[in-house]
Amino acid sequence: MATTGNASMTINEMREFASFEACEQRYIKRSLDIGLGRQDAFRVWGRSAEECAAIRAQYVVYHELKWLRDNLPAEGRIDGLDSFIGKLTRVAAFDLGQERIASFSAFRFLYERLLGAEARPWLPSAFCAASALPQIRPERRKMLLQSLSEAAATAPGWSDRAPAFYPEYVEQAEAA
Incomplete structure (x- = not known):
């Protein structure tokens, strides 16, 4: 039963990702490669000097x-909040400033x-601050x-379930 639930959640995450603009x-796939150290983003994503410069800047910010x-920070605690929210807002501002993320849903994903x-x-607060x-x-x-x-801005609680779907570069799909 747990496997069916996990598969259903993964499919929902895949559907959500598919709903985002190309x-x-x-940008999400490139950012995951950089932020999670999955691949050499210059080799995979760098199609121009401008894009390589953006990737270089993203590595620095990330x-x-x-x-x-x-x-x-622990929920309900304020110690350490200024450092955390400040740094998170700075990173989020970089991503939003690249003008590739067009919605809170894509940002949250x-x-x-x-x-x-x-x-x-x-x-939500980092997104609002950066936006x-x-x-x-x-x-x-x-x-x-x-x-x-x-609903997202005023949610009374959040799931602690880890994401299951991590989209990756697929050569044939990206080349098209």
Whole structure:
């Protein structure tokens, strides 16, 4: 029975990923390669000098991920919150500033995998903070903030179930 439940959750995650725009899917896969150290992102994703520069910058910003994973604040506690939210907002602002993530759903999908299920309670506030920064163009800021549903912003609790589906580069699909 547990296997059926896990398979169903994995299929739901795959469906959610399939609902994202192609540029979001590509950015999520690239970001997971960089953030989880899965592949050489320059070799797999670097199609131009501009893209290689963006990948280089992403590697630098993503150095914060290990610290963020190791320093998740306990729910209901405020000690350490300023450092955690500050660093998480900085990384999120980088990702949103790349203009490849167009919704809270895609942001949440990526960050659940980069940081783990335990980060879920912190994602709406980091998304709002990063989306509202002046570095984000005003029309984009509006679009991003409107993508956060009231239900996500006011959730009374979050699942601690780890993500099961981690999308990866598939050569034939990416070349098309």
